[in-house]
Amino acid sequence: MTTPSASSSGTFLIGGDLPVHRLGYGTMRLVGEGAWGEPSDPIEACLVLRRAVDMGVTLIDTADAYGPQIAELLIAAALYPYPPGLVITTKGGVTRQGPTRTEYVGRAGYIIQCVEMSLRRLRLERIDLYQLHRFDPRTPVEETMGALKQMQDEGKILHIGLSEVTLPQIEEARKIAPIVTVQNRYSLADRRHEKVLAGCQRQGIGFIPWYPLAAGKLLNSHNPLAKTLAEIAARHSATPAQLSLAWLLHRSPVMLPIPGTSRVAHLEENVAAAELHLGMDEWAEIDAVAES
Secondary structure, rough: HHHHOHHHHHHHHHEEEEEEEEOEEHHHOOOOOHHHHOOOOOOHHHHHHHHHHHOOOOEEEEOOEEEEEEHOOOHHHHHOHHHOEEEEEEEEOEEEEOOOEEEEOHHHHHHHHHHHHHHHHHOOEHHHEEEEEEOOOOHHHHHHHHHHHHHHHHHHHOEEEOOOOOOHHHHHHHHHHHHOOHHHHHHHHOOOHHHHHHHHHHHEEOOOOOOHHHOOOHOOOOHHHHHHHHHHHHHHOOOOHHHHHHHHHHHHOOEEEOEOOHHHHHHHHHHHHOOOOOOHHHHHHHHHOOOO
């Protein structure tokens, strides 16, 4: 039996020059509940990261707010020196005061500090993709984006992305610096950002859906969509979660799902979703139920 590989998800060029396999891995679940504190099993956390790379994952998503700082340190501890072709994207622009408690900070000095400290924790000389975690409504976009552009001009960032943004916010940011990815909440059960996805696809911007499985809520429900997923997944000897990830990959060529987990077995299940292929009639059946 062959080992599933993230390479089966296809390749996307971030910014036109940074190739990644489309199915990546998100690290928020490696740390404590509510993205706060140490992992419950640090050894397993490192094993998950190493196994992800072994299975062809070339896009690992993290943030300085995960822990805070802990996820970035785990990545370096588990994977440094990094293998060729591995892209580690991190985020900054929020502070964390406790489990699920955050505050947005977009001041230039803070953003620059975020970049510098992430470089140090990740043991990198340059971050290939740095994403603004959130816009700070108290700080002008020009100031926040200007700080990121400064870091880019200094060679400390290669590409810049945004998170949880609207189309007008993307266009405003693009007046200051090129934007190559958008990381918004999106899943089969939560399609609030369809217009943003469509805009990204038109412009070749990578779309990184966070919460891609809606934390399993859809999979545990008894609504028509959950039933349809279960029925079609059974036909392919797959799970509804795998089918949900496969749907994301099918949904758009710019889609870069980053499902997270703290267990190796669950990681392997997620990566296997890259090799799940349905007929067009089955995708249409899922879409029809989801849109009803």
